[in-house]
Amino acid sequence: xxxxxxxxxxxxxxxxxxxxxxxxxxxxxxxxxxxxxxxxxxxxxxxxxxxxxxxxxxxxxxxxxxxxxxxxxxxxxxxxxxxxxxxxxxxxxxxxxxxxxxxxxxxxxxxxxxxxxxxxxxxxxxxxxxxxxxxxxxxxxxxxxxxxxxxxxxxxxxxxxxxxxxxxxxxxxxxxxxxxxxxxxxxxxxxxxxxxxxxxxxxxxxxxxxxxxxxxxxxxxxxxxxxxxxxxxxxxxxxxxxxxxxxxxxxxxxxxxxxxxxxxxxxxxxxxxxxxxxxxxxxxxxxxxxxxxxxxxxxxxxxxxxxxxxxxxxxxxxxxxxxxxxxxxxxx
Ligand SMILES: NC(=O)c1ccc[n+]([C@@H]2O[C@H](COP(=O)([O-])OP(=O)(O)OC[C@H]3O[C@@H](n4cnc5c(N)ncnc54)[C@H](OP(=O)(O)O)[C@@H]3O)[C@@H](O)[C@H]2O)c1
Numbered sequence: 601x602x603x604x605x606x607x608x609x610x611x612x613x614x615x616x617x618x619x620x621x622x623x624x625x626x627x628x629x630x631x632x633x634x635x636x637x638x639x640x641x642x643x644x645x646x647x648x649x650x651x652x653x654x655x656x657x658x659x660x661x662x663x664x665x666x667x668x669x670x671x672x673x674x675x676x677x678x679x680x681x682x683x684x685x686x687x688x689x690x691x692x693x694x695x696x697x698x699x700x701x702x703x704x705x706x707x708x709x710x711x712x713x714x715x716x717x718x719x720x721x722x723x724x725x726x727x728x729x730x731x732x733x734x735x736x737x738x739x740x741x742x743x744x745x746x747x748x749x750x751x752x753x754x755x756x757x758x759x760x761x762x763x764x765x766x767x768x769x770x771x772x773x774x775x776x777x778x779x780x781x782x783x784x785x786x787x788x789x790x791x792x793x794x795x796x797x798x799x800x801x802x803x804x805x806x807x808x809x810x811x812x813x814x815x816x817x818x819x820x821x822x823x824x825x826x827x828x829x830x831x832x833x834x835x836x837x838x839x840x841x842x843x844x845x846x847x848x849x850x851x852x853x854x855x856x857x858x859x860x861x862x863x864x865x866x867x868x869x870x871x872x873x874x875x876x877x878x879x880x881x882x883x884x885x886x887x888x889x890x891x892x893x894x895x896x897x898x899x900x901x902x903x904x905x906x907x908x909x910x911x912x913x914x915x916x917x918x919x920x921x922x923x924x925x926x927x928x929x930x931x932x
Contacts, residue, residue, distance in 0.1 A: 601644025602894045604875045606676075607770030607797040609745045611714055613676050615869055615894040617647035617799065618887065619878040620659040630662060632882065637666045639884035643891035647676045649773075649799065649878045651719055652704050653683035660707035668709050678799070679704045680749060680773075682719035683923060692722035694733035701742050716743035717773055721755045723927035731762040738767050747771030747799070750924045753786040758928050760794060769796050771875065776800035778809060778849075778867050778910060779837065788873045797875035800868055804879065804890075806834040808842065809864035811850055815843040824882070845913035852905045858896065861886075865893030867906060 603612040618640040620633075640648070648667070650659050660679065667675065681700040684690040689699070705711060716737055722730060737743045746769050748759065759769065772791050774783040776798065783798065791798065804810055807824055819825040825834045846860075853863040868877050881887045898906075 601646075601891060603646075604797070606715070606745070606799075606875045608768065608795040609770040611676055611745065611770075613647040613799070613876045614645045615876055616643075616645055616865065616891045617649055617876040617878045618645050619801065619880050620648070620650040620663060621654050621801070621880060632884075633662050634666050635884045636881045636887050637663065639881075639887040640891070641670065641675075643888050644894075645887070645891055646674065647678070647799075647876055649678045650708075651680035651683070651717075652685060652700050652707075653680070653719065656685055657703070657707055660704055664707050664709040672710060676714045677708065677710065678715035678717060678747070678771075679708065679713050680717040680719040682722060691725055692718055692730040692733070693725045694729050694736075697730070697733040697737060701737050705742060712742055712744060714744045715747050715771060716745070717747035717749055717771065718751070718759075719749050720923045721748070721751045721759075721925060721928070723925040723929055726929050726931040727755075727758050728762045728931045731759060731767075732764060735764045735767040745770045747773060747796075749773035749801075750775070752924075752926045753790040755926070755928055756787075756790050756794075756796075758930075769794070772796050772798050773801055773878075774798060775802050776868055776874075777803050777805045778864055778906065779805045779842065779846075779913070784871075788871070792873055798871075798873050799876045799878055800874060801878050802880075803868045803877040804861060804864050805837055806880070808834070808837045808846060809849070809860060811846055811860040813838055813843055813846075815840040815847065822882075842913055845910045848909035848911075849906065852902060852909050855905070856898065856902045859889065859892075861890055862893040862896055863898075863902075863906070865890060866896035866898050867903075869893065869896075870898055870903070 602615045606613050650663055734746050776783050813819055853860045865877050879890045
């Protein structure tokens, strides 16, 4: 495994990290969750990403149990706050932040997380109130550092400007893959200026970039796309045009002596703005296969061949991730 520094923090994170969206919040049975998490440690992965909202606490609870077998100083733990935990519990108000961090720590069976991330921007709460509440979480020792996910460049600037002088953001969590390149513009630029690293989600486009979904064919029965529970997002990516373009990557990967997954992960990690690619995995073999991408450097010829193979593939995605808003509220 290789490690990179997370923004201006003193955290070293593994280039490949393990996430617990969908898979460990109900989709993957408890035994497989434990097997994948243990496989991550075996493969040298020491950075784990979850959220209070994944399975409304279920993903954090599962990891609380499994991670209790490891020394706390041997892994970097990230969680998030924003999405609904009940009809009334949601967002980034000071009350919610204070309540949700305590609930997350209890489920995760730890006294602190290394990284506390705003899962989205809360357009209803004045940004000054959110930043003050986040600063309190850091001051109390419940989180070491702060991050955000899917904030627009303006929201990022507003958050940084409103942050009390003793705290700042060290990480951003955007969706980023060969099929979703939107952050390469202003999002990367603003974060670079402020020494904020990216830890990116769905680097395999939910498995699509492994090449296992074939145009015109039924999806594999044991895949995310086959599960009713999970196929909401992935469905948008399963167009014939996208799947045909992905198949054109196969000879590129073979030519480089790589698997499709390695090619996709090495592609995101080519950017120095990234600290880590957060993978999902439903089986331990996938964890090992994906961890092997750390340290792989793609040649300029391979990078060119990737762009040629993908051509103008209609990128399945959205300008902002689901749940995001570009509004900003200030204290009156
Ligand atoms: N901040 C946000 O808003 C946000 C949003 C989404 C995700 N995330 C974070 O990012 C993490 C990763 O997201 P993701 O799960 O979409 O990532 P991903 O790595 O793009 O997709 C993971 C899925 O692809 C399949 N897969 C993985 N490796 C494979 C391999 N080697 N061969 C074949 N199939 C493979 C598996 O699904 P199957 O085997 O079931 O097909 C796996 O669950 C999440 O767990 C979460 O922590 C954050």
